[in-house]
Amino acid sequence: MESTRGPERRGEPRGAARKAALLAGLAVLLGGSALVACAAAPPRLHPVFPERPVAEKPKGKILFVLSAAREQTLDDSSKRATGTFLGEFYEPYLALTGAGHEVVFTTEGGAVPAIDPESLDEKYWEDGALRARAQHFVERAPQVRAPLSLKQARAAADAFDGIVVPGGQGVMVDLLDNADLHALLAHFAAKHQPVGLICHAPAVLTRMRQPNPLSRRTVTSVSSLEELYIETFVMGAEAQVRNIGEQLEDHGYEHEAAFPGSAHALRDCNLVTSQNPFSTGRFSALYLEAVADYRRGARCARRERP
Numbered sequence: 228m229e230s231t232r233g234p235e236r237r238g239e240p241r242g243a244a245r246k247a248a249l250l251a252g253l254a255v256l257l258g259g260s261a262l263v264a265c266a267a268a269p270p271r272l273h274p275v276f277p278e279r280p281v282a283e284k285p286k287g288k289i290l291f292v293l294s295a296a297r298e299q300t301l302d303d304s305s306k307r308a309t310g311t312f313l314g315e316f317y318e319p320y321l322a323l324t325g326a327g328h329e330v331v332f333t334t335e336g337g338a339v340p341a342i343d344p345e346s347l348d349e350k351y352w353e354d355g356a357l358r359a360r361a362q363h364f365v366e367r368a369p370q371v372r373a374p375l376s377l378k379q380a381r382a383a384a385d386a387f388d389g390i391v392v393p394g395g396q397g398v399m400v401d402l403l404d405n406a407d408l409h410a411l412l413a414h415f416a417a418k419h420q421p422v423g424l425i426c427h428a429p430a431v432l433t434r435m436r437q438p439n440p441l442s443r444r445t446v447t448s449v450s451s452l453e454e455l456y457i458e459t460f461v462m463g464a465e466a467q468v469r470n471i472g473e474q475l476e477d478h479g480y481e482h483e484a485a486f487p488g489s490a491h492a493l494r495d496c497n498l499v500t501s502q503n504p505f506s507t508g509r510f511s512a513l514y515l516e517a518v519a520d521y522r523r524g525a526r527c528a529r530r531e532r533p
Contacts, residue, residue: 268481271444272496274525284522287388288329294397295338301464309396310341314504315425316393317361322511335401337376343395351504377407384414394426399468409435416440419526421517423499430471433478443479444495447502450484496527
């Protein structure tokens with residue numbers, strides 16, 4: 228398990244730190260040590276159920292917040308196409324709708340969501356037919372082509388039972404500092420409703436006003452090595468906002484990440500986070516657990532840490 232803490236990193240020049248991290252990561256992977264596990268920190272909160280069983284809430288609507296940003300400016304002022312990572316929204320969408328939940332989409336300003344071209348690469352898909360269905364869905368589905376605006380979603384927040392924010396670099400453009408999204412996340416968290424943040428989306432937690440109902444939770448997100456790989460081999464330059472795991476720790480969160488490309492997701496009561504596009508199956512399972520607990524009346528209580 229990768230720890231994002233480390234005073235030695237802060238003391239190194241940025242270029243040297245990037246090179247050292249890349250070499251260290253490659254050495255670990257090539258040496259076969261990626262299978263070594265470590266003890267994960269326990270969740271900060273845990274679900275507590277009513278002493279007497281209560282009637283299970285009916286299956287409600289889940290709000291999916293997608294990025295509509297089609298372009299990203301990198302640290303060297305170059306630009307690249309961006310958006311939501313296709314599999315990170317379509318696979319959880321299938322899991323939730325398959326379990327009988329209605330999904331409603333929202334974007335900033337009600338704009339048509341953008342899909343990151345990188346997310347169409349076959350390496351992110353075990354099944355080419357699934358990728359084709361996902362592309363057809365985002366190109367044709369009326370609920371995707373005409374989403375709610377975030378302001379509309381915020382006004383109707385009580386109509387939803389939970390929220391999911393898929394990843395992709397587009398999140399860093401139009402959602403990172405979005406006040407309506409921040410308000411929605413705080414609203415759902417305060418009501419003990421499930422909140423799902425995928426890959427880059429946990430970065431939003433670092434921009435929310437502190438404290439809030441999600442403060443100081445145990446989370447995962449895209450790892451520093453994965454950021455470095457993306458910047459080196461996909462983007463060709465550093466992102467303007469990076470080192471997400473370190474930023475989360477600086478804001479009081481317990482951040483953990485598995486080795487690059489591993490399927491890794493964490494649940495801290497009603498907050499579910501995942502690391503990368505290969506983690507959507509695990510994310511979906513944990514999120515459905517959180518939804519089921521909410522429907523059974525669970526509330527989140529503080530777990531005492533040693």
